Amino acid sequence: MSGIPVNIRNYIDQEVRVSRRTPLLPVFEAVHNALDAIVERGTQGTVSIRVERHPAETDGSRGAPFKFIVKDDGIGLDDDNTAGFDVLSSDRKKSRGGKGRGRFTYLRVFDEVTIESNFDREGRRYKRVFRFGFDYRGCPTRGIPTSDPVGTTLTLSAMSPDFARYVPKDSAILAREFITHFIPVLLSRPGPAIILDDGKAEDLASLVKNELFVSSEADPFSIGDRTFDLQHVHLRPRRGLRHRLVMAAAAREVDGVDLEKHIPTLSPKPLEATDTDEGYLVFGIIQGDYLDEIADPHRLSFRDDANAGNASSDAAGEPQADMLGDPLSVAQVRRTAINRIRDKITTQLEQAVKDRTDAITSYIRRDGMGYHFLRGRIPDLAEKLRSTEDHEIEAALHQAAYEERSDRRTKVEQLLKATPKEKSEKTYFDRWHAIVSDLSDEAKSDLADYVAHRRAIIDLAEDLLRTTPEGTYRREEILHSILFPKGKQSGEVGYEQQNLWLVDERLSFHEHLFSDVSIRRMSQGADPSLLRPDLTIFESGFAAFHDGDTVVSQVVLVELKQPARDDVSRDDPIKKAIEYVDRLKSGKAKTEGGAVIDVDDGALATVYLLNDWTADFRKLLRLYNFVPLPGDSAEYVYRERDKIMMIAISFKRLIENARRRNRIFFRKLGIEN
Numbered sequence: 304m305s306g307i308p309v310n311i312r313n314y315i316d317q318e319v320r321v322s323r324r325t326p327l328l329p330v331f332e333a334v335h336n337a338l339d340a341i342v343e344r345g346t347q348g349t350v351s352i353r354v355e356r357h358p359a360e361t362d363g364s365r366g367a368p369f370k371f372i373v374k375d376d377g378i379g380l381d382d383d384n385t386a387g388f389d390v391l392s393s394d395r396k397k398s399r400g401g402k403g404r405g406r407f408t409y410l411r412v413f414d415e416v417t418i419e420s421n422f423d424r425e426g427r428r429y430k431r432v433f434r435f436g437f438d439y440r441g442c443p444t445r446g447i448p449t450s451d452p453v454g455t456t457l458t459l460s461a462m463s464p465d466f467a468r469y470v471p472k473d474s475a476i477l478a479r480e481f482i483t484h485f486i487p488v489l490l491s492r493p494g495p496a497i498i499l500d501d502g503k504a505e506d507l508a509s510l511v512k513n514e515l516f517v518s519s520e521a522d523p524f525s526i527g528d529r530t531f532d533l534q535h536v537h538l539r540p541r542r543g544l545r546h547r548l549v550m551a552a553a554a555r556e557v558d559g560v561d562l563e564k565h566i567p568t569l570s571p572k573p574l575e576a577t578d579t580d581e582g583y584l585v586f587g588i589i590q591g592d593y594l595d596e597i598a599d600p601h602r603l604s605f606r607d608d609a610n611a612g613n614a615s616s617d618a619a620g621e622p623q624a625d626m627l628g629d630p631l632s633v634a635q636v637r638r639t640a641i642n643r644i645r646d647k648i649t650t651q652l653e654q655a656v657k658d659r660t661d662a663i664t665s666y667i668r669r670d671g672m673g674y675h676f677l678r679g680r681i682p683d684l685a686e687k688l689r690s691t692e693d694h695e696i697e698a699a700l701h702q703a704a705y706e707e708r709s710d711r712r713t714k715v716e717q718l719l720k721a722t723p724k725e726k727s728e729k730t731y732f733d734r735w736h737a738i739v740s741d742l743s744d745e746a747k748s749d750l751a752d753y754v755a756h757r758r759a760i761i762d763l764a765e766d767l768l769r770t771t772p773e774g775t776y777r778r779e780e781i782l783h784s785i786l787f788p789k790g791k792q793s794g795e796v797g798y799e800q801q802n803l804w805l806v807d808e809r810l811s812f813h814e815h816l817f818s819d820v821s822i823r824r825m826s827q828g829a830d831p832s833l834l835r836p837d838l839t840i841f842e843s844g845f846a847a848f849h850d851g852d853t854v855v856s857q858v859v860l861v862e863l864k865q866p867a868r869d870d871v872s873r874d875d876p877i878k879k880a881i882e883y884v885d886r887l888k889s890g891k892a893k894t895e896g897g898a899v900i901d902v903d904d905g906a907l908a909t910v911y912l913l914n915d916w917t918a919d920f921r922k923l924l925r926l927y928n929f930v931p932l933p934g935d936s937a938e939y940v941y942r943e944r945d946k947i948m949m950i951a952i953s954f955k956r957l958i959e960n961a962r963r964r965n966r967i968f969f970r971k972l973g974i975e976n
Contacts, residue, residue, distance in 0.1 A: 311410070312437040319404070321411045326466035329412045331484055332405035333373040333457050334497065335555055338488060340377020340384075340455060341495050350375045354477070354501040365474075365502075367467035369460065376454040379422030380431050380442075389441045410437065414461035421451045428453065474501040479543035482507055484556040486549055487588055490519070490536065515539045517576070517583045522643055526636065527624020531591040533640050535647055537583040540573040548587040548640055550605070550633070552598035558605060558637075562587070565641050567687040568652045575651065587644045589636070597633060605633040656682075662691035667700070674700045677707070754968040760785060760802050761961050768866050768954050782913075782954075783837060783863055789819040793894075803838075805961050806861055806911055806952075813859075815841040815894055822883075826891040836883045837862050841892065841900050857907050858887050864914040866954060872923040876912055877949065884908040884947055908947045916953040924951055 321328050334350055341348030351374045357366030380388065388406070409416045416435040421428060429446030462470075471477040481499055488494060489511040497507045517537035524531055538544065546562035546569055562585060563569045573582030597605045622639050623631060630636050645652070663681050667674050670693070677684070677700060684699050714734075725731055767781050783789055787801050793816045803810035817825050817839040822832040825839065838861035860883055862876050888908070892900045914920050929938035929951060939950045952960075962969075 311407070311439060315407055315410055315437075319407045319411050321408050321466070323466055323469050326412065326462075326469045327480055327484075329405075329408040329459060330371045330373065331481075331555070332408050333371070333459065334481075334485070336405065337373055337375035337377055337455065337457075338495060340375055340379065342377075343384075344376075344378040344453070346376070347493050347495055348376050349496040349498065351498040351500065351504075352481070354499075356501075365472040367462075367464070367472070368470050369462050369467065371459045371462075372456065373459070374454065374456045376452065379453050379455055380418070380420035381422040381424060384422075385431070385442045406435065409435065409459055412463055412466045413459040414463070415458075417458045417460070418455065419458075420455040421449055421453050422446070423453060473543070474503070475541070475543045477501055478505065478507065479541075482511060482544065483547060483549060483559060486511070486536075486556070486586065487551050487554045487590065490516070490534075490588075510541075511538070515541060515544075520647075522647075524639065524643065526622045526630040526639065528628030529591060529593040529624070529630060531589055531593070531636060531640070533643060534586075534588040535644065536586040536588060537576075538586055539581050540584055544584055545571055546585045548589065548637070548644065550594060550637060550640075551588060551590045552595045552605075554590070557594070557598050558633075560637070560641075562641065562644065563689070565638075566645050566652070568656055569648070570655060570689055572690065574648065575654075585644060585648060587640055589640045591636075593629065594633070594636070656685045659685035659688045659691055663688070663696055663700070666693060666696045670697075674704060677703050754965065757804070757961075757965050758969055760805065761958060761965070764805060764961075765958050768958070782866075783819065786861070786863075787816065787818040787838060792817045792820060805957060806913070808964070810840060810859065810861075813840045813842055815892070815900055817892075822886050822892075825887075825893065827893050827897065829891040829893075830886060830889065832886055834879070834883060834886065836860050836880075836887075839883075839887065839892075841902070857909065858884060858902065860884065860887075860908070860910045862910065862912050864912075864920075867915050867917070869917045869919045871914055871917070871920050872926075875923070876914075877923065877927050880910045880912070880949065881942075881945065881947065884910070884945065905946060908945070910947060910949045912949060912951040913954060913957060914951065916955070920951075 330352065334352060337350040338348075341350070351372075353372040353374075354368050355370040355372070356368050359366055378384070417433070418435060419430065419432045421430050423429075424446070428449055428451070430449040430451060431442060431444055431446045433443055471480065478499055478501070481497070482489060485497060485507070489497065489508045492512065494508055494512075496509065499505055499507055515538040517539055519537070520535045522533040522535055524533060548560050548562055548565075549556045550558040561571075563571050569585075573584055575582050594605065599606050622635050625631055660681055663684055664678075667678065667681075680703055684703060688699055689695055721731060764782060764785055767785075780789065785802055786805060787803060788796055793813065801811065803813070817836075819835055819837060820839070821835045822830050838859075840859035840861075842857040842859065860880055862880060864871050864874075864876060888902050888906060892902075894900060924938050924940075927940055927949075929940045929949070931938050932950075937950065937952045937956050939948065941948050
């Protein structure tokens with residue numbers, strides 16, 4: 304089709320695609336046109352790109368760009384180039400991979416496009432200045448005489464905010480986009496200078512060739528009758544750059560993938576090298592006539608990339624071609640290149656897996672006691688681990704443990720759904736045996752982790768109850784926080800932060816718990832009392848969960864006093880506890896969601912009084928008619944009228960009881976004193 308179409312807007316709406324993920328495409332097209340102009344002039348040349356941005360954002364980050372100015376010292380818009388500019392889908396640059404549509408991407412992303420170009424004609428110099436827009440009908444001038452240098456300045460203004468917001472604000476990341484896209488050109492020797500000015504001018508060609516370049520190795524290969532040029536390039540690390548495969552058509556990136564996404568063993572970090580302390584990044588650059596031919600008109604993708612799943616070069620043997628001698632798909636070319644890159648760095652990848660294996664093994668031995676059952680999966684985990692940092696290892700082990708447990712639940716659920724006939728068969732019990740055998744290490748590991756946690760908590764509590772080096776005692780708040788964090792309630796605290804089992808194993812199965820929370824807060828204002836029991840627990844029965852219909856049949860209070868306090872009777876915790884119970888049985892307490900906690904009229908209230916067994920405390924217990932429990936450090940009284948069971952336990956007895964209950968587990972784990 305010749306001549307600029309009458310309705311450019313409609314043509315762009317129908318034919319020109321620019322994704323928000325590729326907002327720089329029009330700028331790349333402008334730079335490619337500038338490079339073509341330099342080639343036509345036959346000089347080494349320079350292309351400069353200046354970025355103008357909006358003011359900084361309120362958070363201090365850089366503003367989005369609104370203008371790109373691309374300037375070159377190429378041949379300019381002479382009569383031949385102007386004639387090609389005025390033809391839709393011109394084939395003037397076909398030999399260099401040009402499709403004749405790139406300039407229309409300008410109008411998809413920018414509202415204003417102006418061109419100023421100086422060129423030579425019959426020994427004299429002329430200038431063309433015009434605006435390219437939806438109303439463009441052809442270059443309006445044959446040029447006016449000028450003495451300015453030959454070259455072109457293209458100004459792309461008023462970038463659409465829908466695209467501008469996806470342009471990197473970080474200048475280093477923006478530079479990465481240009482380096483990746485133009486890497487074949489930037490590595491050429493000699494080659495044009497490409498200068499990016501985003502607040503500071505930087506010659507990208509000089510940067511790549513003189514500072515980043517480490518080595519390059521050609522690795523041609525064929526698929527059927529098609530030959531491909533794969534270049535293995537090693538670059539020194541620079542912020543923003545990653546290991547990457549660039550698939551190019553006509554020396555420009557059409558498709559690129561981060562290699563670590565396709566080579567799981569490859570870490571995003573630079574590979575180690577003997578000749579540089581920084582290490583290096585791996586770049587693969589693949590080119591070939593086949594890729595030039597199947598690039599879409601805007602060089603956004605390859606036309607047959609939708610067939611990505613139809614062919615695989617991962618299988619053994621050489622990749623296959625179709626009946627015409629072409630690759631089965633561009634995906635096959637991509638995978639072949641990735642496999643060849645993987646082969647080139649096999650030694651480094653094997654060392655990386657070894658290092659990660661050692662790191663995972665060390666972590667499990669040092670900090671990951673609960674992951675012992677995953678030791679058989681370490682090789683597989685090491686293949687996919689991104690780094691040897693503890694948080695990465697923990698995340699990988701946590702995910703693997705979740706998968707193991709999920710698999711166990713699935714197998715168990717399937718067995719539980721078995722019919723009575725299936726359950727009577729021997730194979731049913733064999734399947735149960737297989738599950739238990741396969742997962743026994745996991746169960747043991749989980750139990751060992753939990754038992755070790757209990758041992759640590761008991762030791763910590765015992766240490767807190769000793770005198771400090773200054774001869775004083777720590778306050779009860781510390782022990783309180785071990786049992787249950789202060790100021791919190793059920794639903795706000797994870798299970799691992801609760802250690803109510805120190806007092807009574809059954810308390811771990813509570814329904815609703817309030818820790819150092821005022822009765823006014825418990826009742827959400829319904830009761831104005833500012834009294835704050837240490838721990839308030841509502842239950843539908845010890846070791847039972849509320850079924851949604853049964854009212855609460857027990858109220859449990861835990862009261863703690865500072866160790867070695869010899870004036871506890873002055874506060875009279877027993878009298879306070881009786882008052883607490885009276886108010887709590889009023890039925891005004893509410894759950895986190897605001898539902899009233901119904902308390903049965905005859906609900907039993909159990910009060911645990913935790914204190915050192917001082918003479919003053921003993922005297923208070925006698926005053927309220929407490930009687931001894933077996934042993935000499937615990938007493939109780941039952942108040943029939945109030946339905947209150949009070950149990951006074953010394954801190955020493957509390958720790959002894961907890962240690963005694965868990966001793967058999969400590970012994971089995973080998974952590975008993």
